[in-house]
Amino acid sequence: MTKLTREDLRSLARVVILANTAPSLYRGLLDTQIIPLLKRGSSVAELSNYYDRVTSRAKRTEIELGIAYALLIALLTHEDGAPTPDSARLKWGPAIAELITRSTAATQSIVITDGPRAASVTQEQSASSRSSLPPPQVGIVLVD
Amino acid sequence: MSIRLETSARTGIDNHQETELSAFHLNWSRDIGRQHPAAKPRTAPSAKYNCHGLTFASRRTSIEKSAGIRAILSDDTYEEVALKDVLPGDIVIYRSETGDLNHSGVVVECGNHLVVPIVCSKWGSAGEFVHGLNDRPSLYGPQFVFYRCRR
Amino acid sequence: MIRPLLCVAAESVVRDTTSGSISVFNILESVSGAGFPLLIQKAAFLAVWERSSEDPQSYEARFAVTLAGTELLRQSVSVNFRDKIRNRTLLTVNGLVVPQPGKLTFSLTVSDEVVASYAIDVTATVTATDEADAIPSLAPPVA
Numbered sequence: 207m208t209k210l211t212r213e214d215l216r217s218l219a220r221v222v223i224l225a226n227t228a229p230s231l232y233r234g235l236l237d238t239q240i241i242p243l244l245k246r247g248s249s250v251a252e253l254s255n256y257y258d259r260v261t262s263r264a265k266r267t268e269i270e271l272g273i274a275y276a277l278l279i280a281l282l283t284h285e286d287g288a289p290t291p292d293s294a295r296l297k298w299g300p301a302i303a304e305l306i307t308r309s310t311a312a313t314q315s316i317v318i319t320d321g322p323r324a325a326s327v328t329q330e331q332s333a334s335s336r337s338s339l340p341p342p343q344v345g346i347v348l349v350d
Numbered sequence: 351m352s353i354r355l356e357t358s359a360r361t362g363i364d365n366h367q368e369t370e371l372s373a374f375h376l377n378w379s380r381d382i383g384r385q386h387p388a389a390k391p392r393t394a395p396s397a398k399y400n401c402h403g404l405t406f407a408s409r410r411t412s413i414e415k416s417a418g419i420r421a422i423l424s425d426d427t428y429e430e431v432a433l434k435d436v437l438p439g440d441i442v443i444y445r446s447e448t449g450d451l452n453h454s455g456v457v458v459e460c461g462n463h464l465v466v467p468i469v470c471s472k473w474g475s476a477g478e479f480v481h482g483l484n485d486r487p488s489l490y491g492p493q494f495v496f497y498r499c500r501r
Numbered sequence: 502m503i504r505p506l507l508c509v510a511a512e513s514v515v516r517d518t519t520s521g522s523i524s525v526f527n528i529l530e531s532v533s534g535a536g537f538p539l540l541i542q543k544a545a546f547l548a549v550w551e552r553s554s555e556d557p558q559s560y561e562a563r564f565a566v567t568l569a570g571t572e573l574l575r576q577s578v579s580v581n582f583r584d585k586i587r588n589r590t591l592l593t594v595n596g597l598v599v600p601q602p603g604k605l606t607f608s609l610t611v612s613d614e615v616v617a618s619y620a621i622d623v624t625a626t627v628t629a630t631d632e633a634d635a636i637p638s639l640a641p642p643v644a
Contacts, residue, residue, distance in 0.1 A: 216381070220385075222474075224382065226401045226412075226452060226473075227402075227451070229448070233489045267374050310521070312587070314588070316576070318564075318592065318595065
Protein backbone atom coordinates (compact mmCIF):
# COMPACT_ATOMS: atom_id res chain seq x y z
CA MET A 207 0.00 0.00 0.00
CA THR A 208 1.35 3.43 -0.90
CA LYS A 209 2.87 5.31 2.01
CA LEU A 210 2.17 9.03 1.85
CA THR A 211 4.56 11.38 3.59
CA ARG A 212 3.56 14.15 5.95
CA GLU A 213 4.22 16.65 3.18
CA ASP A 214 1.98 14.66 0.80
CA LEU A 215 -0.85 14.83 3.33
CA ARG A 216 -0.31 18.56 3.82
CA SER A 217 -0.50 19.05 0.05
CA LEU A 218 -3.79 17.21 -0.12
CA ALA A 219 -5.32 19.21 2.72
CA ARG A 220 -4.10 22.46 1.19
CA VAL A 221 -5.83 21.67 -2.10
CA VAL A 222 -9.09 20.78 -0.34
CA ILE A 223 -9.05 24.09 1.53
CA LEU A 224 -8.13 26.22 -1.49
CA ALA A 225 -10.43 24.68 -4.09
CA ASN A 226 -13.46 26.79 -4.98
CA THR A 227 -14.96 24.40 -7.50
CA ALA A 228 -14.77 20.73 -8.51
CA PRO A 229 -12.51 21.45 -11.52
CA SER A 230 -10.07 23.42 -9.35
CA LEU A 231 -9.99 20.58 -6.83
CA TYR A 232 -9.33 18.10 -9.63
CA ARG A 233 -6.56 20.22 -11.09
CA GLY A 234 -5.00 20.87 -7.72
CA LEU A 235 -4.90 17.17 -6.86
CA LEU A 236 -3.37 16.31 -10.24
CA ASP A 237 -0.66 18.92 -9.62
CA THR A 238 0.39 17.26 -6.35
CA GLN A 239 1.66 14.19 -8.26
CA ILE A 240 0.17 11.99 -5.53
CA ILE A 241 -2.27 10.25 -7.85
CA PRO A 242 0.41 8.47 -9.94
CA LEU A 243 2.07 7.58 -6.63
CA LEU A 244 -1.14 5.93 -5.43
CA LYS A 245 -1.53 4.03 -8.71
CA ARG A 246 2.04 2.76 -8.68
CA GLY A 247 2.19 1.79 -5.02
CA SER A 248 -1.13 0.02 -4.59
CA SER A 249 -3.22 -2.49 -6.39
CA VAL A 250 -6.66 -1.61 -7.72
CA ALA A 251 -8.24 -3.69 -4.93
CA GLU A 252 -6.25 -1.85 -2.25
CA LEU A 253 -7.21 1.54 -3.67
CA SER A 254 -10.83 0.51 -3.86
CA ASN A 255 -10.90 -0.79 -0.27
CA TYR A 256 -9.19 2.31 1.01
CA TYR A 257 -11.69 4.52 -0.81
CA ASP A 258 -14.59 2.60 0.73
CA ARG A 259 -13.06 2.93 4.20
CA VAL A 260 -12.33 6.66 3.99
CA THR A 261 -15.71 7.56 2.52
CA SER A 262 -17.68 5.50 5.03
CA ARG A 263 -16.89 7.96 7.80
CA ALA A 264 -19.48 10.65 8.35
CA LYS A 265 -17.06 13.28 9.57
CA ARG A 266 -13.86 13.74 7.60
CA THR A 267 -10.91 16.01 8.13
CA GLU A 268 -9.42 17.95 5.26
CA ILE A 269 -6.65 15.37 4.95
CA GLU A 270 -9.15 12.53 4.75
CA LEU A 271 -11.16 14.43 2.16
CA GLY A 272 -8.00 15.01 0.13
CA ILE A 273 -7.12 11.32 0.31
CA ALA A 274 -10.67 10.35 -0.65
CA TYR A 275 -10.73 12.61 -3.70
CA ALA A 276 -7.24 11.48 -4.73
CA LEU A 277 -8.32 7.84 -4.47
CA LEU A 278 -11.44 8.58 -6.51
CA ILE A 279 -9.39 10.16 -9.27
CA ALA A 280 -6.83 7.32 -9.16
CA LEU A 281 -9.60 4.74 -9.55
CA LEU A 282 -11.43 6.62 -12.30
CA THR A 283 -8.24 7.07 -14.33
CA HIS A 284 -6.60 3.74 -13.59
CA GLU A 285 -5.15 2.07 -16.69
CA ASP A 286 -5.90 -1.42 -15.32
CA GLY A 287 -9.64 -0.89 -15.58
CA ALA A 288 -10.58 -0.45 -11.93
CA PRO A 289 -14.22 -1.04 -10.96
CA THR A 290 -16.10 2.26 -11.00
CA PRO A 291 -16.16 3.71 -7.48
CA ASP A 292 -19.26 5.36 -6.06
CA SER A 293 -18.40 8.99 -6.73
CA ALA A 294 -21.60 10.21 -5.07
CA ARG A 295 -20.04 9.56 -1.64
CA LEU A 296 -18.16 12.82 -2.07
CA LYS A 297 -19.80 16.19 -2.60
CA TRP A 298 -17.82 16.93 -5.75
CA GLY A 299 -17.38 13.28 -6.72
CA PRO A 300 -19.93 13.18 -9.56
CA ALA A 301 -18.66 16.49 -10.97
CA ILE A 302 -15.09 15.16 -10.96
CA ALA A 303 -16.19 11.90 -12.58
CA GLU A 304 -17.86 13.87 -15.36
CA LEU A 305 -14.79 16.06 -15.74
CA ILE A 306 -12.59 12.99 -16.15
CA THR A 307 -14.85 11.61 -18.83
CA ARG A 308 -14.84 14.97 -20.60
CA SER A 309 -11.17 15.78 -20.29
CA THR A 310 -9.31 12.53 -20.74
CA ALA A 311 -8.89 10.43 -23.81
CA ALA A 312 -8.69 6.75 -24.55
CA THR A 313 -5.28 5.94 -25.98
CA GLN A 314 -4.32 3.09 -28.28
CA SER A 315 -0.79 2.31 -29.29
CA ILE A 316 -0.06 -0.07 -32.16
CA VAL A 317 3.37 -1.04 -33.45
CA ILE A 318 3.71 -2.42 -36.95
CA THR A 319 7.07 -4.10 -37.48
CA ASP A 320 8.73 -5.62 -40.46
CA GLY A 321 9.47 -9.36 -40.28
CA PRO A 322 12.78 -11.20 -40.57
CA ARG A 323 13.55 -9.48 -43.87
CA ALA A 324 14.56 -6.22 -42.12
CA ALA A 325 18.30 -6.88 -42.40
CA SER A 326 18.10 -7.87 -46.03
CA VAL A 327 16.05 -4.76 -46.83
CA THR A 328 18.85 -2.55 -45.54
CA GLN A 329 21.49 -4.37 -47.62
CA GLU A 330 19.40 -4.19 -50.73
CA GLN A 331 18.97 -0.50 -50.25
CA SER A 332 22.75 0.16 -50.05
CA ALA A 333 23.23 -1.70 -53.33
CA SER A 334 20.67 0.77 -54.69
CA SER A 335 19.03 -1.85 -56.77
CA ARG A 336 15.39 -1.57 -57.48
CA SER A 337 13.88 -4.73 -56.21
CA SER A 338 10.35 -5.58 -55.39
CA LEU A 339 10.27 -5.70 -51.63
CA PRO A 340 7.48 -7.17 -49.54
CA PRO A 341 5.42 -4.77 -47.43
CA PRO A 342 6.03 -4.65 -43.65
CA GLN A 343 4.07 -7.14 -41.63
CA VAL A 344 2.25 -6.79 -38.38
CA GLY A 345 4.57 -7.97 -35.60
CA ILE A 346 3.27 -6.61 -32.32
CA VAL A 347 -0.01 -4.98 -31.41
CA LEU A 348 -0.16 -3.13 -28.11
CA VAL A 349 -3.45 -1.67 -26.97
CA ASP A 350 -3.88 0.10 -23.67
CA MET B 351 -28.21 24.50 2.91
CA SER B 352 -28.78 27.13 0.21
CA ILE B 353 -30.39 30.54 -0.12
CA ARG B 354 -32.60 31.94 -2.85
CA LEU B 355 -30.25 33.46 -5.38
CA GLU B 356 -31.19 34.75 -8.80
CA THR B 357 -29.79 36.81 -11.64
CA SER B 358 -31.50 40.04 -12.62
CA ALA B 359 -33.44 38.00 -15.20
CA ARG B 360 -34.79 35.75 -12.43
CA THR B 361 -32.60 32.78 -13.37
CA GLY B 362 -32.06 30.66 -10.27
CA ILE B 363 -28.43 30.14 -9.27
CA ASP B 364 -27.41 26.93 -7.48
CA ASN B 365 -25.56 27.73 -4.30
CA HIS B 366 -24.49 26.11 -1.08
CA GLN B 367 -23.62 27.25 2.43
CA GLU B 368 -21.23 25.27 4.59
CA THR B 369 -20.91 26.23 8.18
CA GLU B 370 -18.25 24.17 9.88
CA LEU B 371 -14.60 24.94 10.03
CA SER B 372 -12.40 22.56 11.95
CA ALA B 373 -9.52 23.66 14.16
CA PHE B 374 -7.40 21.73 11.73
CA HIS B 375 -8.72 23.93 8.96
CA LEU B 376 -7.87 27.10 10.84
CA ASN B 377 -4.36 25.78 11.33
CA TRP B 378 -3.86 25.06 7.65
CA SER B 379 -5.11 28.48 6.70
CA ARG B 380 -2.07 30.00 8.38
CA ASP B 381 0.12 27.72 6.29
CA ILE B 382 -1.49 29.03 3.11
CA GLY B 383 -0.42 32.56 3.99
CA ARG B 384 3.18 31.39 4.15
CA GLN B 385 2.99 29.99 0.61
CA HIS B 386 2.11 33.45 -0.74
CA PRO B 387 3.95 35.92 1.48
CA ALA B 388 3.13 38.94 -0.68
CA ALA B 389 -0.63 38.29 -0.51
CA LYS B 390 -2.31 40.17 2.35
CA PRO B 391 -4.89 38.20 4.32
CA ARG B 392 -8.01 40.31 4.70
CA THR B 393 -10.46 38.15 6.65
CA ALA B 394 -10.53 35.00 8.74
CA PRO B 395 -11.37 31.67 7.07
CA SER B 396 -15.03 31.04 6.37
CA ALA B 397 -16.81 28.04 4.92
CA LYS B 398 -20.00 30.00 4.25
CA TYR B 399 -18.93 31.52 0.95
CA ASN B 400 -16.33 30.88 -1.77
CA CYS B 401 -14.69 33.17 -4.31
CA HIS B 402 -17.77 33.38 -6.54
CA GLY B 403 -19.91 33.99 -3.47
CA LEU B 404 -17.75 37.01 -2.67
CA THR B 405 -17.77 38.31 -6.25
CA PHE B 406 -21.41 37.72 -7.13
CA ALA B 407 -23.40 37.08 -3.94
CA SER B 408 -22.09 39.55 -1.39
CA ARG B 409 -20.41 36.84 0.68
CA ARG B 410 -23.74 35.19 1.49
CA THR B 411 -23.17 31.73 -0.02
CA SER B 412 -20.94 29.60 -2.27
CA ILE B 413 -21.52 29.32 -6.02
CA GLU B 414 -19.65 26.31 -7.35
CA LYS B 415 -20.86 25.63 -10.88
CA SER B 416 -19.52 27.34 -13.99
CA ALA B 417 -23.01 27.30 -15.48
CA GLY B 418 -24.27 29.55 -12.66
CA ILE B 419 -21.46 32.03 -13.19
CA ARG B 420 -22.11 32.10 -16.94
CA ALA B 421 -25.79 32.79 -16.28
CA ILE B 422 -24.87 35.72 -14.05
CA LEU B 423 -22.42 37.12 -16.60
CA SER B 424 -25.02 36.87 -19.32
CA ASP B 425 -28.21 37.94 -17.52
CA ASP B 426 -26.53 40.74 -15.58
CA THR B 427 -24.90 42.11 -18.77
CA TYR B 428 -21.26 41.74 -17.90
CA GLU B 429 -18.89 42.53 -20.74
CA GLU B 430 -15.24 41.66 -21.18
CA VAL B 431 -12.67 44.36 -20.49
CA ALA B 432 -9.13 44.39 -21.84
CA LEU B 433 -6.30 44.37 -19.30
CA LYS B 434 -5.22 47.86 -20.29
CA ASP B 435 -8.71 49.24 -19.60
CA VAL B 436 -9.30 47.60 -16.22
CA LEU B 437 -10.57 49.81 -13.39
CA PRO B 438 -11.13 49.18 -9.68
CA GLY B 439 -14.48 47.45 -9.21
CA ASP B 440 -14.12 45.29 -12.31
CA ILE B 441 -14.13 41.58 -11.70
CA VAL B 442 -11.63 38.97 -12.84
CA ILE B 443 -12.45 35.35 -13.55
CA TYR B 444 -9.72 32.72 -13.64
CA ARG B 445 -10.26 29.78 -16.00
CA SER B 446 -8.74 26.37 -16.62
CA GLU B 447 -7.52 25.39 -20.07
CA THR B 448 -10.82 23.58 -20.59
CA GLY B 449 -12.91 26.63 -19.78
CA ASP B 450 -13.96 25.86 -16.18
CA LEU B 451 -14.51 29.06 -14.20
CA ASN B 452 -12.48 28.17 -11.15
CA HIS B 453 -11.95 31.43 -9.33
CA SER B 454 -13.04 35.04 -9.31
CA GLY B 455 -12.22 38.26 -7.53
CA VAL B 456 -12.67 42.00 -7.55
CA VAL B 457 -10.04 44.45 -8.83
CA VAL B 458 -9.17 46.81 -6.00
CA GLU B 459 -6.24 48.71 -7.47
CA CYS B 460 -4.73 49.23 -10.88
CA GLY B 461 -2.91 51.88 -12.84
CA ASN B 462 0.34 52.76 -14.49
CA HIS B 463 2.24 52.40 -11.25
CA LEU B 464 1.37 48.70 -11.17
CA VAL B 465 2.54 45.97 -13.51
CA VAL B 466 -0.66 44.03 -12.92
CA PRO B 467 -3.90 44.87 -11.08
CA ILE B 468 -4.35 44.06 -7.42
CA VAL B 469 -7.28 41.76 -6.70
CA CYS B 470 -9.30 40.83 -3.64
CA SER B 471 -10.49 37.24 -3.73
CA LYS B 472 -11.53 34.39 -1.43
CA TRP B 473 -9.27 31.38 -1.56
CA GLY B 474 -11.57 28.39 -1.13
CA SER B 475 -12.63 28.11 2.50
CA ALA B 476 -9.54 29.99 3.63
CA GLY B 477 -9.90 33.74 4.08
CA GLU B 478 -9.96 36.62 1.64
CA PHE B 479 -6.64 37.80 0.30
CA VAL B 480 -5.54 41.00 -1.43
CA HIS B 481 -2.98 39.92 -3.99
CA GLY B 482 -1.37 40.60 -7.33
CA LEU B 483 -3.30 39.22 -10.30
CA ASN B 484 -0.99 36.22 -10.74
CA ASP B 485 -0.03 35.74 -7.10
CA ARG B 486 -2.62 33.09 -6.28
CA PRO B 487 -2.80 29.28 -6.10
CA SER B 488 -2.06 27.70 -9.45
CA LEU B 489 -5.00 25.33 -9.21
CA TYR B 490 -7.34 28.15 -10.19
CA GLY B 491 -6.11 27.95 -13.77
CA PRO B 492 -3.71 29.77 -16.03
CA GLN B 493 -6.15 32.06 -17.86
CA PHE B 494 -8.00 35.14 -16.66
CA VAL B 495 -10.57 37.49 -18.12
CA PHE B 496 -11.84 40.82 -16.78
CA TYR B 497 -15.49 41.82 -16.81
CA ARG B 498 -17.50 44.92 -16.08
CA CYS B 499 -21.23 45.14 -15.53
CA ARG B 500 -22.62 47.58 -18.11
CA ARG B 501 -25.76 48.80 -16.43
CA MET C 502 -20.11 11.13 -36.24
CA ILE C 503 -16.56 11.21 -34.99
CA ARG C 504 -14.19 13.78 -36.37
CA PRO C 505 -10.41 14.03 -36.49
CA LEU C 506 -8.92 16.83 -34.41
CA LEU C 507 -5.31 16.28 -35.29
CA CYS C 508 -3.11 13.96 -37.32
CA VAL C 509 0.58 14.07 -37.93
CA ALA C 510 3.49 11.78 -38.86
CA ALA C 511 6.82 11.97 -37.06
CA GLU C 512 9.89 9.97 -36.23
CA SER C 513 8.34 8.97 -32.95
CA VAL C 514 5.25 9.59 -30.86
CA VAL C 515 5.41 8.66 -27.20
CA ARG C 516 3.00 8.66 -24.28
CA ASP C 517 4.10 9.60 -20.78
CA THR C 518 2.87 6.72 -18.63
CA THR C 519 2.65 8.95 -15.55
CA SER C 520 0.74 11.89 -16.94
CA GLY C 521 -0.72 10.36 -20.09
CA SER C 522 0.56 13.26 -22.17
CA ILE C 523 1.51 12.62 -25.76
CA SER C 524 4.74 14.00 -27.22
CA VAL C 525 5.65 14.08 -30.90
CA PHE C 526 9.33 14.09 -31.85
CA ASN C 527 10.74 15.21 -35.18
CA ILE C 528 7.64 15.79 -37.27
CA LEU C 529 8.13 14.47 -40.78
CA GLU C 530 7.86 17.28 -43.29
CA SER C 531 9.80 15.71 -46.12
CA VAL C 532 12.14 12.77 -46.55
CA SER C 533 14.98 12.56 -49.00
CA GLY C 534 17.24 9.69 -49.89
CA ALA C 535 20.29 9.12 -52.02
CA GLY C 536 19.04 5.86 -53.39
CA PHE C 537 15.80 3.94 -53.71
CA PRO C 538 14.21 1.86 -52.38
CA LEU C 539 14.55 3.94 -49.24
CA LEU C 540 14.12 2.48 -45.77
CA ILE C 541 12.44 4.76 -43.24
CA GLN C 542 13.48 2.89 -40.13
CA LYS C 543 10.92 4.38 -37.86
CA ALA C 544 7.84 6.44 -38.51
CA ALA C 545 4.89 7.13 -36.24
CA PHE C 546 1.42 8.40 -36.97
CA LEU C 547 -0.80 10.11 -34.40
CA ALA C 548 -4.51 10.71 -34.90
CA VAL C 549 -6.69 12.38 -32.26
CA TRP C 550 -10.42 11.83 -32.62
CA GLU C 551 -13.41 13.38 -30.91
CA ARG C 552 -16.99 12.11 -30.70
CA SER C 553 -20.17 13.42 -29.16
CA SER C 554 -21.72 11.49 -26.28
CA GLU C 555 -24.43 10.08 -28.60
CA ASP C 556 -21.90 8.53 -31.00
CA PRO C 557 -20.90 4.86 -30.66
CA GLN C 558 -17.77 3.93 -28.72
CA SER C 559 -16.06 1.67 -31.22
CA TYR C 560 -15.25 2.02 -34.92
CA GLU C 561 -13.47 -0.17 -37.45
CA ALA C 562 -10.72 1.77 -39.17
CA ARG C 563 -8.07 1.18 -41.78
CA PHE C 564 -4.53 2.55 -41.49
CA ALA C 565 -2.75 2.84 -44.80
CA VAL C 566 0.52 4.24 -46.08
CA THR C 567 0.40 5.04 -49.79
CA LEU C 568 2.91 6.43 -52.24
CA ALA C 569 1.37 8.38 -55.09
CA GLY C 570 -1.79 6.33 -54.68
CA THR C 571 -0.06 2.94 -54.45
CA GLU C 572 -0.58 1.18 -51.15
CA LEU C 573 2.64 0.28 -49.33
CA LEU C 574 1.08 -0.81 -46.07
CA ARG C 575 -2.38 -1.51 -44.73
CA GLN C 576 -3.51 -2.45 -41.24
CA SER C 577 -6.95 -2.81 -39.70
CA VAL C 578 -7.42 -0.90 -36.47
CA SER C 579 -10.30 -0.73 -34.03
CA VAL C 580 -10.76 2.83 -32.71
CA ASN C 581 -12.32 2.52 -29.27
CA PHE C 582 -13.31 5.52 -27.14
CA ARG C 583 -13.89 3.51 -23.93
CA ASP C 584 -16.47 5.94 -22.48
CA LYS C 585 -14.28 8.96 -23.23
CA ILE C 586 -15.00 11.82 -25.59
CA ARG C 587 -11.55 11.68 -27.20
CA ASN C 588 -9.40 8.92 -28.59
CA ARG C 589 -5.72 9.08 -29.41
CA THR C 590 -4.43 6.42 -31.78
CA LEU C 591 -0.67 6.03 -32.10
CA LEU C 592 0.68 3.82 -34.86
CA THR C 593 4.40 3.14 -35.06
CA VAL C 594 5.79 1.60 -38.23
CA ASN C 595 9.19 -0.02 -37.75
CA GLY C 596 10.66 -0.36 -41.20
CA LEU C 597 8.82 1.35 -44.00
CA VAL C 598 10.25 0.77 -47.45
CA VAL C 599 9.62 3.51 -49.98
CA PRO C 600 10.34 2.27 -53.50
CA GLN C 601 10.63 5.64 -55.27
CA PRO C 602 10.17 9.37 -54.79
CA GLY C 603 6.64 10.70 -54.58
CA LYS C 604 3.94 11.86 -52.19
CA LEU C 605 3.83 9.59 -49.14
CA THR C 606 0.48 9.66 -47.36
CA PHE C 607 -0.38 8.26 -43.94
CA SER C 608 -4.10 7.87 -43.43
CA LEU C 609 -6.55 6.42 -40.94
CA THR C 610 -10.01 5.89 -42.42
CA VAL C 611 -12.92 5.24 -40.08
CA SER C 612 -16.00 3.38 -41.32
CA ASP C 613 -15.03 4.20 -44.92
CA GLU C 614 -16.11 7.80 -44.39
CA VAL C 615 -13.99 9.90 -42.10
CA VAL C 616 -10.34 10.20 -42.94
CA ALA C 617 -7.39 11.58 -41.00
CA SER C 618 -4.44 11.89 -43.32
CA TYR C 619 -1.03 13.49 -43.44
CA ALA C 620 1.22 13.64 -46.50
CA ILE C 621 4.89 14.37 -47.04
CA ASP C 622 7.13 14.54 -50.10
CA VAL C 623 9.77 11.89 -50.61
CA THR C 624 12.54 13.17 -52.86
CA ALA C 625 15.83 11.97 -54.25
CA THR C 626 18.88 13.94 -53.23
CA VAL C 627 21.44 14.82 -55.88
CA THR C 628 24.81 13.25 -55.04
CA ALA C 629 28.28 14.61 -55.91
CA THR C 630 28.70 11.95 -58.62
CA ASP C 631 25.39 12.95 -60.14
CA GLU C 632 26.44 16.61 -60.18
CA ALA C 633 29.72 15.84 -61.95
CA ASP C 634 27.86 13.99 -64.68
CA ALA C 635 25.27 16.74 -64.93
CA ILE C 636 27.77 19.59 -65.49
CA PRO C 637 28.95 19.64 -69.11
CA SER C 638 32.71 19.54 -69.59
CA LEU C 639 34.27 22.94 -70.38
CA ALA C 640 37.28 21.48 -72.13
CA PRO C 641 37.16 21.63 -75.92
CA PRO C 642 36.47 18.29 -77.58
CA VAL C 643 39.55 16.37 -78.61
CA ALA C 644 39.82 16.30 -82.33
